[in-house]
Amino acid sequence: MSAPLHLEFVMSGAKHTQLPDSVVEIAVAGRSNVGKSSLLNAIANRKSLAKTSKTPGATRLLNVYELQPEGSGKWVVDLPGFGYAKASKADQKRWAQMIENYLIERENLEQVLLLVDGEVGPTALDLQSLEWFLHIGLEVQIVATKQDKVKPSKLGARKQELAKKCGVDPKEVWWVSAAKGNGIPELRAEIHALLNYEHVEIVYIEDDGSDDEHHDHP
Ligand SMILES: Nc1nc2c(ncn2[C@@H]2O[C@H](COP(=O)(O)OP(=O)(O)OP(=O)(O)O)[C@@H](O)[C@H]2O)c(=O)[nH]1
Numbered sequence: 702m703s704a705p706l707h708l709e710f711v712m713s714g715a716k717h718t719q720l721p722d723s724v725v726e727i728a729v730a731g732r733s734n735v736g737k738s739s740l741l742n743a744i745a746n747r748k749s750l751a752k753t754s755k756t757p758g759a760t761r762l763l764n765v766y767e768l769q770p771e772g773s774g775k776w777v778v779d780l781p782g783f784g785y786a787k788a789s790k791a792d793q794k795r796w797a798q799m800i801e802n803y804l805i806e807r808e809n810l811e812q813v814l815l816l817v818d819g820e821v822g823p824t825a826l827d828l829q830s831l832e833w834f835l836h837i838g839l840e841v842q843i844v845a846t847k848q849d850k851v852k853p854s855k856l857g858a859r860k861q862e863l864a865k866k867c868g869v870d871p872k873e874v875w876w877v878s879a880a881k882g883n884g885i886p887e888l889r890a891e892i893h894a895l896l897n898y899e900h901v902e903i904v905y906i907e908d909d910g911s912d913d914e915h916h917d918h919p
């Protein structure tokens with residue numbers, strides 16, 4: 702399955718509590734300007750489903766995109782970037798809090814895609830975020846962005862280096878280019894599978910010791 706995902710914008714929220722319940726959601730997280738919104742547009746094959754910008758800080762709210770049909774409750778959530786240096790300290794703090802609360806509180810958050818700039822490699826802030834995500838028990842998938850900016854001759858070494866810094870096997874990192882389309886079909890397939898995974902609630906019925914069917918007593 703590599704066809705574009707039919708995603709539509711549903712709503713923006715300044716707080717996770719403003720968002721209705723979902724069936725399942727995947728969050729796209731990463732430093733400001735790493736390419737989160739561009740990646741969303743690439744998986745949907747839309748130019749401006751999510752607002753992108755050369756200037757960091759384009760996304761300042763929790764933006765919800767729903768896999769169609771409408772009302773499916775299957776979401777991809779574009780998060781504001783963290784570490785936007787030009788924002789005021791108060792704004793930075795507010796955004797960090799918004800993201801943290803969202804990640805801690807959303808019950809049906811299945812996976813976080815942590816985007817790391819493939820050209821720059823993981824920064825201290827990326828690694829700090831990764832550590833915190835794992836610490837609070839999130840399922841994290843590292844996605845290296847802007848692959849087209851890395852010279853093909855250097856890509857092999859860069860893949861090794863980036864994975865090592867993140868503490869994972871190189872095979873576990875997904876490399877993508879929203880600009881050129883590399884890795885996008887694979888990413889679509891993974892997201893599609895995650896959103897359509899059958900979410901079965903397991904209900905345990907307590908055994909009260911009685912046996913209605915069999916009466917073995919003489
Ligand atoms: N060359 C190249 N540039 C990219 C790629 N993806 C994104 N960019 C550029 O990187 C810049 C930031 O992209 P956005 O998608 O807005 O980044 P963001 O992570 O959503 O940023 P915030 O909303 O500020 O957190 C834009 O100028 C994009 O065109 C890519 O795959 N290749």
Ligand SMILES: [Mg+2]
Pocket residue numbers: 737738739752753759760779782
């Ligand atoms: Mg954005």
